[in-house]
Amino acid sequence: MERRLLVAATRTVLQLALIGLVLDWVFAIRSPWVVVPLMALMALVAGVAAVRRTDRRYRGIWLNSLVSIFASSWIVTGVALLAIVRVRPWYDPQYAIPLLGMVLGNTLNGISLGLDRLTEELSSRRDRVEALLALGATRWEAAREPVRRSVRTGMIPIINSMMIVGIVSIPGMMTGQLLAGVDPLNAVEYQIVIMFLIASATALGTVGVVLLGYRRLFSPDHQFLYQQIRRS
Amino acid sequence: MSAALLEARGIGRRAEDGAWLLEDVSLAVAPGERVAVVGSSGAGKSLLLRALARLDPIQAGEVLWRGQPVVAEEVPGFRARAIYLHQRAVLFEGSVEENIRVPLSLAIHSGREWDEGRAAARLESLGREPRFLDKPARDLSGGEAQIVAFLRAIQLDPEVLLLDEPTAALDQDAVRSIEGLVRSWHAERGGRGLVWVGHDREQAGRMADREVRLDAGRRVA
Numbered sequence: 001m002e003r004r005l006l007v008a009a010t011r012t013v014l015q016l017a018l019i020g021l022v023l024d025w026v027f028a029i030r031s032p033w034v035v036v037p038l039m040a041l042m043a044l045v046a047g048v049a050a051v052r053r054t055d056r057r058y059r060g061i062w063l064n065s066l067v068s069i070f071a072s073s074w075i076v077t078g079v080a081l082l083a084i085v086r087v088r089p090w091y092d093p094q095y096a097i098p099l100l101g102m103v104l105g106n107t108l109n110g111i112s113l114g115l116d117r118l119t120e121e122l123s124s125r126r127d128r129v130e131a132l133l134a135l136g137a138t139r140w141e142a143a144r145e146p147v148r149r150s151v152r153t154g155m156i157p158i159i160n161s162m163m164i165v166g167i168v169s170i171p172g173m174m175t176g177q178l179l180a181g182v183d184p185l186n187a188v189e190y191q192i193v194i195m196f197l198i199a200s201a202t203a204l205g206t207v208g209v210v211l212l213g214y215r216r217l218f219s220p221d222h223q224f225l226y227q228q229i230r231r232s
Numbered sequence: 233m234s235a236a237l238l239e240a241r242g243i244g245r246r247a248e249d250g251a252w253l254l255e256d257v258s259l260a261v262a263p264g265e266r267v268a269v270v271g272s273s274g275a276g277k278s279l280l281l282r283a284l285a286r287l288d289p290i291q292a293g294e295v296l297w298r299g300q301p302v303v304a305e306e307v308p309g310f311r312a313r314a315i316y317l318h319q320r321a322v323l324f325e326g327s328v329e330e331n332i333r334v335p336l337s338l339a340i341h342s343g344r345e346w347d348e349g350r351a352a353a354r355l356e357s358l359g360r361e362p363r364f365l366d367k368p369a370r371d372l373s374g375g376e377a378q379i380v381a382f383l384r385a386i387q388l389d390p391e392v393l394l395l396d397e398p399t400a401a402l403d404q405d406a407v408r409s410i411e412g413l414v415r416s417w418h419a420e421r422g423g424r425g426l427v428w429v430g431h432d433r434e435q436a437g438r439m440a441d442r443e444v445r446l447d448a449g450r451r452v453a
Binding site: 127128130131132133134135136137138141219220221222223224225227 | 248285286287288289304307308309311312315316317318320322324334335338339340341381384385388
């Protein structure tokens, strides 16, 4: 226990110091040729991390996770930078990097929970899914219930945090702004926008990855390819 | 020219290591015909039945319905005409009635309505009262569950039933009930086909007109 605590504390210091140095450099350079690859790397790491947390996998799960996390986080961060915050230039690392980071951290959760639930539901309910198919259900009719449950599971954390935000906890970003002396109302305004961005990206990513998984695991012949699901 | 209702032509199914689980198996079910598929366990009987229902991908051969290959978009319609039943009845949460009504919510059966009178009459013929319909599915015995799964299928008026050892692990009374139900369903209207998978040859003799024997994934008789 003491050892783990020591390791965790050391990692916190080292990792944050490292990211501080990297960000310092990126903020100073302010070049899209540095910002965009860094954003891609962040999404890549998040996409891989989402799959690493799952108990069961199927062929193509890595690609499904990467596509969903890239599409959802980039679209939402893009909308935030171009239409909401209206940063100039759009790749201003002071905005782009932390916004993407916050979106990714939450989307990653949704995607990993959604995927985990989908493969779990389909494995434990294989006989029911097949019984529906055998009675003439289309693949969508047979998978609808597991798909619905998986999306719901992926959305639970963000919905919960939206429910309690400001009552039980003050989000990290807002705390940071308050400590930095920003006017509370101003900080709240930012926080609301951030929460909505995070919720949209999580919804987009979770629905995306669950639907991609569904298409992998059900063939156009309305067959459930249960053999593809393996324990990791 | 094929007069068969349902036909498997040269079906091949491989395991992941490439070995054939089913190799070049053909089988045809003519209207009104009852075919038993027998063989020791692991011979590929269930795999063949699942292939006939198009439930698993196959690596060789094809399945034909009334002489035509079943294409992807027609699979749900085909499965509504040739219904496959699992060895162990699959029931959902809820009552017996809710279970029997499950397929009525599927698009392919949208024209059908719940016929309580018909269900009650069937149950009566099995010596069960209409209030059996209200019983929670989780309280049913294995035999009762199989009866419910069977009633759920035959209310859809399938032309072929694909039964995978439906009486395995049931007591003698339940075996008699299921056999009686299958026989009366088949006799009720001419032209219905049946594929009965089992390892009990005596029972297969009772339930079918002819026998197809599998051994190690190949048809031997």
